[in-house]
Amino acid sequence: MIQNEQLADSALTPMATAAALPDFDRDVYCILGLPFDRVSLAEASRKMRTASTTQQRCFLSTPNLNFAIACMSDAAFRNSVIQSDLSIADGMPLIWIARAIGLPVRERVAGSSVFQTLRERQEKTDSAAVDGPMKVYFFGGPPGVAEAASLKLNAIPSAMRCVGFDSPGFGSIEEMSDAATIARINASDADFLVVALGAKKGQAWIQYNLARLRAPLVSHLGAVVNFVAGTVSRAPVWAQKTGLEWLWRIKEEPKLWRRYWDDGVALLQLMVTRVIPCVLASRRQAPPASDFTPAGIIGRHQDGAYVLAFPAALGEANSAPLRVALRTAALAAEPLILDCSKTHFIDSAALASLMLLYGDSVAKGRSLKFTQVSPVLRRQFYLHCADYLLESR
Numbered sequence: 001m002i003q004n005e006q007l008a009d010s011a012l013t014p015m016a017t018a019a020a021l022p023d024f025d026r027d028v029y030c031i032l033g034l035p036f037d038r039v040s041l042a043e044a045s046r047k048m049r050t051a052s053t054t055q056q057r058c059f060l061s062t063p064n065l066n067f068a069i070a071c072m073s074d075a076a077f078r079n080s081v082i083q084s085d086l087s088i089a090d091g092m093p094l095i096w097i098a099r100a101i102g103l104p105v106r107e108r109v110a111g112s113s114v115f116q117t118l119r120e121r122q123e124k125t126d127s128a129a130v131d132g133p134m135k136v137y138f139f140g141g142p143p144g145v146a147e148a149a150s151l152k153l154n155a156i157p158s159a160m161r162c163v164g165f166d167s168p169g170f171g172s173i174e175e176m177s178d179a180a181t182i183a184r185i186n187a188s189d190a191d192f193l194v195v196a197l198g199a200k201k202g203q204a205w206i207q208y209n210l211a212r213l214r215a216p217l218v219s220h221l222g223a224v225v226n227f228v229a230g231t232v233s234r235a236p237v238w239a240q241k242t243g244l245e246w247l248w249r250i251k252e253e254p255k256l257w258r259r260y261w262d263d264g265v266a267l268l269q270l271m272v273t274r275v276i277p278c279v280l281a282s283r284r285q286a287p288p289a290s291d292f293t294p295a296g297i298i299g300r301h302q303d304g305a306y307v308l309a310f311p312a313a314l315g316e317a318n319s320a321p322l323r324v325a326l327r328t329a330a331l332a333a334e335p336l337i338l339d340c341s342k343t344h345f346i347d348s349a350a351l352a353s354l355m356l357l358y359g360d361s362v363a364k365g366r367s368l369k370f371t372q373v374s375p376v377l378r379r380q381f382y383l384h385c386a387d388y389l390l391e392s393r
Helices: 041-054 065-071 075-082 092-101 111-120 126-131 145-155 179-187 199-212 222-229 237-242 245-252 254-282 316-331 348-364 375-383 387-391
Strands: 028-031 034-037 058-061 134-140 160-166 192-196 217-220 298-302 305-309 336-339 368-371
Touching: 028 092, 028 348, 034 065, 034 075, 034 348, 041 058, 041 111, 041 217, 058 199, 065 075, 065 092, 065 199, 065 254, 075 199, 075 348, 092 237, 092 254, 111 222, 134 145, 134 222, 145 160, 145 222, 160 179, 179 199, 192 199, 192 222, 199 217, 237 245, 245 254, 254 375, 298 316, 305 316, 316 348, 336 348, 348 368, 348 387, 375 387
Parallel strands: 058 217, 134 160, 134 192, 192 217, 305 336, 336 368
Antiparallel strands: 028 034, 298 305
């Protein structure tokens, strides 16, 4: 199995479960150019708890509309989502878009809801009682907020206990990643490291330090620290479910109005240029079943590269062989060439799976190139906001 050089260095990987390959069996779908797992709140929380008890690394990303829009112009930010272990749709506009296209991602799963579900979990089994409460470490937030969150979390009996906090201020990623800081986090023996540095900076900090961190669960959940500390109150459930949470957030934090205005303008542009055309295209007649032939997915070593040739159509109908083929391609040491000479159709599920291979190639510094992409197929990548995949080399 091919190992990322950084992850292969045992001195930099205190966590033995750092994976060399992404999980190609994830049930993921592309929405606005990002992969999203089809999970409910209960399923996401269960995955997180299982990862904690088994000490299996789970880097959780929680993209909302603001995330998705920012990712379109920031490749590093986008890659942090693609390379995460679990990506949940934390925004009703994303769910509305998924429903319109016909994707089975139908439930908004907010990162703060996952945190609250884990916090309120009732310990009913013997094994859970032995495991004890989940140990949490807060990293970031405004001055004094992480400490306040720690005190409030521990003041009320729950399935969580705070074992440390740190407010690193406003330095660079490197300044916030000194050996003493990482050692302090690791010494806390935390199960869940909650980062609150602002979305872009928080995701970047996690990726910069992930190989050195021992906590099995790591996620940027900026609002959670404020919610737990009580400095900001969370929107009522009705506002969360109707997509009006942004109004509540502006009431609580007036400075956010500009962000929501800019996101709204960007969303309108995306609706006209990408989403509505994508919805119309998705309602046209699907390719015949014969176009999704599993036998058409062929991998071979050729002229110093690993070439993966695709059939006429890629989608949920041949997702199982596609996942196997992508896993095999990820194991290859050579540069990757994805031959699309016969392909005229690709759906959201296939695009999301290809994103996992793309993220793996970026992490390993390996070349990945799509070849012989027809204008029809190129437009499908564009409508799903995944045309950046075609620019990879």
